[in-house]
Amino acid sequence: MPGGISKIVILSMSTNPTSLLSSHFLNDLKNQTADSHKNLESLPVSASILSPDMKIEDYCHYLNLMHDVHKSTEEVIFPLLTGIVADLEHRKKTPLIEEDLSFLNYNKRVSENVFQITAISVPFALGILYVIEGSTLGGRFILKNVSANPKLSGNEGVSYFNGYGDKTGSYWKNFLNMLSEYENTNNCAEEIIEGAVYAFDSIYNHFGSRQKE
16 A cells, blocks of 8 residues: 655655655655554455465455445546546556456455545545555555465466556556646645545445445
């Protein structure tokens, strides 16, 4: 999930005022979402996929819940960010999750809308996407654990956690650069942070309300 600022950015702060502003904003964003992030990671469904004894049914349950999250993001949030996030179409994850669930012969139930709020502003939507993109970055670490399961030891069944493959890091950095530039231009740090907290809390509530089928 969302990480810190690279050494390159830190070294450039002394000569680049924009980098200084961006780093302050990104640090605030990370710090002010930390509690919500920890709460989400503390849920049993989140911990289950990091267990050395992870069961396939737990894995499928997690993917099922994340399908709701990404489907809601792509249907509710993406349309608001068209023309703002240049590579938005390449960031869709529902096809990857559906591919994994199909490989595991799991029948996906009807999806639920995770983000119930109305009248979402662009900065608020960017805060939600920050959380979603951060989960893709974190997924690369989870991949190491889930791939240890014999049923997932090949390349199939792990498309979602594979993220953008070797380009996952660069996709994350590109998103943070875009987010920082947008905030610097529009002076909307508070709205972005509110959106990110809302995303974490909404996913937490969704995970907590759904029992394993």
